[in-house]
Amino acid sequence: MVPSKDADWRLPYPKLIGRGHRLKRLLTRQAHPPEVERTQEMTDTPKTDKPDIFDTRESEVRGYSRSWPATFAKAYGAKQWGEDGKEFIDFFSGAGALNYGHNNPVVMNPLVEYLQSGAVLHSLDMKTPAKREFLETFQDLILKPRGLDYTVMFPGPTGTNTVEAALKLARKVTGRQHMLSFTNAFHGMTLGSLSVTGNSMKREGAGIPLTNSSKIPYDDYFDGETQDFLWLEKVLEDSGSGVDKPAAVIVETVQGEGGLRAARAEWLRELSKLTKKHDILLIVDDVQAGCGRTGSFFSFEDAGIEPDIVCLSKSISGSGLPMALTLFRPELDVWEAGEHNGTFRGNNPAFVTATAAIKNFWADNTFQNELADTIAALHQRLDSIVEKAEGASIRGRGLLAGLHFEDDEVAGKVAAEAFDNGLLLETSGPKDEVTKIMPPLTISSHDLEQGLDIIEAAVLKFAPAAEPAAV
Ligand SMILES: Cc1ncc(COP(=O)(O)O)c(C=O)c1O
Numbered sequence: 001m002v003p004s005k006d007a008d009w010r011l012p013y014p015k016l017i018g019r020g021h022r023l024k025r026l027l028t029r030q031a032h033p034p035e036v037e038r039t040q041e042m043t044d045t046p047k048t049d050k051p052d053i054f055d056t057r058e059s060e061v062r063g064y065s066r067s068w069p070a071t072f073a074k075a076y077g078a079k080q081w082g083e084d085g086k087e088f089i090d091f092f093s094g095a096g097a098l099n100y101g102h103n104n105p106v107v108m109n110p111l112v113e114y115l116q117s118g119a120v121l122h123s124l125d126m127k128t129p130a131k132r133e134f135l136e137t138f139q140d141l142i143l144k145p146r147g148l149d150y151t152v153m154f155p156g157p158t159g160t161n162t163v164e165a166a167l168k169l170a171r172k173v174t175g176r177q178h179m180l181s182f183t184n185a186f187h188g189m190t191l192g193s194l195s196v197t198g199n200s201m202k203r204e205g206a207g208i209p210l211t212n213s214s215k216i217p218y219d220d221y222f223d224g225e226t227q228d229f230l231w232l233e234k235v236l237e238d239s240g241s242g243v244d245k246p247a248a249v250i251v252e253t254v255q256g257e258g259g260l261r262a263a264r265a266e267w268l269r270e271l272s273k274l275t276k277k278h279d280i281l282l283i284v285d286d287v288q289a290g291c292g293r294t295g296s297f298f299s300f301e302d303a304g305i306e307p308d309i310v311c312l313s314k315s316i317s318g319s320g321l322p323m324a325l326t327l328f329r330p331e332l333d334v335w336e337a338g339e340h341n342g343t344f345r346g347n348n349p350a351f352v353t354a355t356a357a358i359k360n361f362w363a364d365n366t367f368q369n370e371l372a373d374t375i376a377a378l379h380q381r382l383d384s385i386v387e388k389a390e391g392a393s394i395r396g397r398g399l400l401a402g403l404h405f406e407d408d409e410v411a412g413k414v415a416a417e418a419f420d421n422g423l424l425l426e427t428s429g430p431k432d433e434v435t436k437i438m439p440p441l442t443i444s445s446h447d448l449e450q451g452l453d454i455i456e457a458a459v460l461k462f463a464p465a466a467e468p469a470a471v
Contacts, residue, residue, distance in 0.1 A: 067426075068419055075102035078443040078451075080424070089451040091439045092424040096256065096288040096400075099315035101440035106360045107319040107353035114352045123346035125154060134351040137358050138325075142297055150310065150327035153335075156342035157322035157350075159287035159313035160188025163250070165326040165340055166309045167192045170248035170281045173332050178244040180232075180280075182218040182251055184258030184430065187285055196250050198258060199430055214243065218255065219263040228267055229274055236278050248281035248309070253299040253397075256288035259429030260395035260402030260436060265303040272305040281308040281332075287324075291315035292441050294398035295375050297362055308332060318357025323350035371441055374448065375399060378437070381452045388456075390463045395434055399441055402434040403459065410463045411435040417458035423451050435459075 054065060070082040078101055080088045093099060100106065115121075120128050135152060143150060155165035171177060181187070181196035188194070194203055195210040203210055216232055235241035251271065254262040263271075275282040284307040289299035291314065300307060309332065313324035322344070361367040375398050382401060386392045391406030405411055408431045415435060418425040428436040435455070439448060 067415070068424060077101040077104070078440045078447045086422065088419075088422050088424050089439075089447055089454070090424045091418075091437050091451050091455075092426050093438050093440050094320050095314070095426075096291075096293060096438060097314040097317075097320050099291050099293060099441045100318050100357055100361065101442045102320075104319070104357075104442065107317075107356045110352050110356045111319060111321075111349055114349060119348065121348050122344075123348060124343060125341070125345050128346065128348055128351075130348040130351040130355070131346065134355045137355045141358050141362050146298070146301065148306065148327075149330060151330045151333045153326040153328070153340075154345040155324055155326045155340065157313075157324055157344045157347055158188070159285075159311070159324060160190045160193045161342065162287065162311040162313050162324040162326045163187045163193040163196075163285060164190055166250070166283045166285075166311050166328075167196070167248070168340060169326070169328060169332060169335070170283060170309065173334055174247040174279075174281065176245055176247040177212045178246040179213040180216050180246045180249040181213055182255075183215050183221050184218055184255050184261060185215075185250070185252060185285075186255065186257035187250060187252075188287075214246075216249075218258075218261055219267040220261065228270060233274060236274075236280075245278070246280055248283050249275055250283040250285055252285050252289060253303070254289045254294060254400045256400055256436075256438075257428055259404070259434045260400065262395065262397040262400075268300060268303040268305055272303075272307070275308075283307060283309040283311065285311045287311050287313045289397075289400055291318075292361070292368070292371060293400045293438075295371055296368065299397075315357075317347075317350040317354045318361075319350070319353035321347060321350035321353055323347055323354060367441075371399075374441065374443065374445070377445060377448060378439075378452070381449070381456075382437070385452070385456050385459055388465050389459045390465050392459065392463055396437075399437075399439060401437045402428060403437070403455075404429075404434045405463055407463065408433040410459075413462045414455065414458040417461060418454050421454045421457070423454040425455065 054062070070086065070088070072080045073083045074081045075090070078090050080090050080102065082088070090102070114130070119130065123131070138152065153165060155161045167179060170179070179196055182198070184198045185196060186199060187196050189202065191206055191208070191210070194206050195213045197203060198215060219228065235243040236245065249271065251263070253268060254260065272282055282305075284300050286299050290312050291297065293299065293315070296302060298310065308329055310327040311324070312327065316325055317323035378399065378401060379394070382394050382403065386394055386403065393404050395402035395404050403411070403414075411427045411434050412432050415425045415427050426436045426438070428434045437455070439451060
């Protein structure tokens with residue numbers, strides 16, 4: 001349903017949710033952000049000589065607060081506001097954790113109601129009504145319509161938790177230790193996840209050897225010159241190759257952190273065929289590309305493959321609350337009770353918002369069809385920007401897109417200029433050579449175009465196409 005131009009979004013949390021969270025469908029796009037109340041602090045932040053606590057007390061490890069030196073006070077839909085009242089369009093979406101925008105009433109209403117109800121907030125893996133409703137909703141609206149029969153595991157609240165669980169399970173099921181992952185992959189910051197990650201700076205942070213894994217070339221690594229999987233097929237069939245048979249291959253369908261490379265559907269199908277043939281498990285890490293980012297709920301739907309294990313996190317809660325799932329074929333469920341656990345697996349407020357998001361956005365095709373329009377609009381505009389720019393090309397898929405520049409410096413300059421002009425835009429890739437464009441899936445066409453205007457102006461400033469020489 002497309003929101004009417006007159007939709008009144010001034011009420012931040014209109015009371016639309018009945019008891020038991022039976023949702024009436026809400027407008028999917030947060031087209032008209034509410035008037036953001038300019039609090040005293042926002043309008044006249046007093047200038048003081050007090051040292052900045054973020055500089056004096058917080059670890060040097062902080063990153064985003066350096067690229068975006070604002071103090072964000074309020075957020076709604078595709079926008080955030082700094083303490084000083086400066087408005088930003090958000091093409092970052094909490095690194096993919098805010099696919100439905102900030103403070104979407106669809107998830108905020110049931111959350112507020114739940115928090116005030118006296119219901120259980122924390123429950124490890126105990127049974128709660130909120131968890132039951134989530135599992136039923138996920139089964140009925142996500143798995144069944146897609147013909148998927150996955151067992152659901154709650155591995156701990158973050159992306160790296162689901163990856164660790166997937167790797168551990170694959171090793172336990174197969175009795176093999178070795179893992180294969182791809183060049184420029186990113187799977188998280190704990191040791192197992194780092195061992196299958198490509199980025200050398202992040203890997204060095206481990207401080208110990210990262211073993212039991214090998215990297216293989218991602219789609220188009222050799223610019224189409226070498227036949228895909230030639231090496232892999234050969235070594236798997238050659239008992240003298242010295243390459244241990246892996247427990248699993250872990251892959252991202254789009255490399256969100258590694259430079260927005262997107263695997264082709266046929267490449268994914270080939271990978272799936274090869275892993276099946278050699279009895280190797282296929283893990284799709286859908287932490288960033290899943291939950292609608294590429295246009296369908298799971299990013300592998302277009303390719304028509306069915307991974308053995310799927311990792312989900314980031315936007316599964318629909319609200320930015322921490323939550324993760326590891327999904328696997330029921331035959332792979334060889335865990336002993338309590339063999340893999342963790343204190344924060346039962347985040348009930350996240351179950352509530354996840355349920356609300358799925359019921360509102362994924363109960364039928366309406367949202368997915370709107371999303372297809374947003375994706376088409378974004379890519380049309382990126383085509384036109386690239387035509388006017390020097391050495392630029394489009395990367396990614398869906399709303400997980402990027403602009404790659406031959407000059408490695410350009411993406412960072414574009415992102416910095418965008419920030420100055422009120423747009424949050426990240427860079428991606430081993431040399432930060434790609435501008436990453438990841439607006440909320442619910443962004444209005446107005447906000448999308450406004451953000452893209454800012455990108456276009458910055459690209460034309462730092463990488464304008466050369467004028468054709470006069471004849
Ligand atoms: C594909 C992928 N896997 C895993 C992770 C790790 O998630 P988290 O930062 O929540 O641990 C990320 C984070 O960006 C990711 O993009």
